[in-house]
Amino acid sequence: MSLLAVHELAAARGGIRAVEGVSFTLDAGEALILRGPNGIGKTTLLRCVAGLQPAVEGRIEMAGDSVAYAAHADGLKAALTVTENLRFWAQIFGGGSVEQALAAMDLTALADRPAAALSAGQKRRLGLARLMVTGRPLWVLDEPTVSLDAASVERFAALVRTHLAGGGAALMATHIDLGLQEARVLDLTPYRARPGRSRRPAGFNEAFA
Amino acid sequence: MIVLLKRDLALATRAGGGFGLAVAFFLILCAMVPFGVGPETSALRPIAPGILWVGALLSCLLSLDRIFALDYEDGSLDLLATAPIPLEGVTALKALAHWITTGLPLIAAAPVFGILLHLPGQATGWLIASLLIGTPALSMLGAFGAAITVGLRRGGLLLSLLVLPLYIPTLIFGTEIIRRGAEGGDPTTPILFLAGITAGVMALVPFAAAAALRVNLR
Numbered sequence: 001m002s003l004l005a006v007h008e009l010a011a012a013r014g015g016i017r018a019v020e021g022v023s024f025t026l027d028a029g030e031a032l033i034l035r036g037p038n039g040i041g042k043t044t045l046l047r048c049v050a051g052l053q054p055a056v057e058g059r060i061e062m063a064g065d066s067v068a069y070a071a072h073a074d075g076l077k078a079a080l081t082v083t084e085n086l087r088f089w090a091q092i093f094g095g096g097s098v099e100q101a102l103a104a105m106d107l108t109a110l111a112d113r114p115a116a117a118l119s120a121g122q123k124r125r126l127g128l129a130r131l132m133v134t135g136r137p138l139w140v141l142d143e144p145t146v147s148l149d150a151a152s153v154e155r156f157a158a159l160v161r162t163h164l165a166g167g168g169a170a171l172m173a174t175h176i177d178l179g180l181q182e183a184r185v186l187d188l189t190p191y192r193a194r195p196g197r198s199r200r201p202a203g204f205n206e207a208f209a
Numbered sequence: 210m211i212v213l214l215k216r217d218l219a220l221a222t223r224a225g226g227g228f229g230l231a232v233a234f235f236l237i238l239c240a241m242v243p244f245g246v247g248p249e250t251s252a253l254r255p256i257a258p259g260i261l262w263v264g265a266l267l268s269c270l271l272s273l274d275r276i277f278a279l280d281y282e283d284g285s286l287d288l289l290a291t292a293p294i295p296l297e298g299v300t301a302l303k304a305l306a307h308w309i310t311t312g313l314p315l316i317a318a319a320p321v322f323g324i325l326l327h328l329p330g331q332a333t334g335w336l337i338a339s340l341l342i343g344t345p346a347l348s349m350l351g352a353f354g355a356a357i358t359v360g361l362r363r364g365g366l367l368l369s370l371l372v373l374p375l376y377i378p379t380l381i382f383g384t385e386i387i388r389r390g391a392e393g394g395d396p397t398t399p400i401l402f403l404a405g406i407t408a409g410v411m412a413l414v415p416f417a418a419a420a421a422l423r424v425n426l427r
Binding site: 051052065068072075080084089 | 216
């Protein structure tokens with residue numbers, strides 16, 4: 001059974017179409033990596049899938065409340081400790097064990113440190129550990145490996161692999177090689193929206209863009 | 210959902226949370242009025258209800274832009290929007306957290322500031338009652354303004370312009386309660402109106418605020 005099915009999706013950023021005609025399905029246990037040059041609309045597409053912005057055209061089919069989204073901002077509060085940050089999201093999503101997530105991203109030693117005192121890479125690791133406590137099957141990740149060192153990238157790849165083995169799926173945009181051989185790659189370049197092709201509006205909001 | 214409220218309260222009371230700022234501003238405002246209009250009872254007593262309410266309203270305004278802006282900047286708002294809690298619930302809870310950290314301290318401090326402004330003793334109870342009934346509406350309307358301006362640079366100023374006119378009905382009936390209370394009249398009518406405004410705002414505004422947030426998150 002597929003966790004996510006995208007049909008002929010067109011996504012717009014700031015009232016301008018970025019990508020169009022994108023179709024793919026994602027089954028349990030699968031990972032799909034989106035590639036393409038900057039500005040092609042990887043983030044926009046991921047935000048559509050996460051439900052943060054409406055698709056201009058096309059359909060996205062998935063079960064409700066199945067997406068865990070992680071983007072450039074990790075959603076951390078500087079005044080709270082690592083554990084408090086993670087526990088908050090665990091309680092909001094009603095998901096898994098905080099200790100397990102800390103251990104998976106090698107954060108146990110930092111558990112009582114305020115998030116303000118973390119390095120960029122450590123913050124990222126905490127942001128990714130959050131995915132585990134959401135208990136959601138479909139991970140939608142936007143450049144998950146930014147500011148991670150090589151060891152952490154490997155650890156993250158192992159985390160994704162465990163998630164896939166447990167019946168989850170991952171859709172991610174990334175420029176680096178994660179070492180996930182089983183992942184499919186979708187290059188978005190051929191789906192770039194061509195402005196001259198037809199004069200279709202990007203949506204109602206174009207009038208206000 | 211109670212977790213979100215607890216987190217917001219924890220954040221407000223920790224370093225850099227701005228807890229107590231509103232009360233300090235309220236104190237300064239009430240302390241400065243006698244310098245402006247003169248310290249005589251005859252000058253201060255008639256304007257005390259109005260000053261106290263305008264002061265509470267402006268103090269409330271100070272921290273409004275933090276309701277959503279901080280969560281927007283660090284990405285928490287995106288994550289909350291994908292969380293199992295409805296966004297309407299998020300806006301209502303955030304307004305409640307704002308009221309607890311800003312409105313309640315103002316209410317607790319208001320009787321003391323009433324003395325500064327020669328508010329008659331028998332009006333103090335009505336002052337507390339009017340603030341208790343009225344200030345939840347200020348926080349909720351403020352959350353609506355904050356939701357509209359989230360993501361805008363220098364949104365705080367625009368927020369004030371948007372929100373202050375919406376505060377006018379609350380201000381009118383709030384001061385009327387104290388004025389009637391001070392003169393020994395019957396404040397039932399303004400109390401009912403103020404309660405009606407607050408109830409209406411709390412029932413309707415979370416939906417408007419959540420809709421504004423959804424548009425701003427796109």
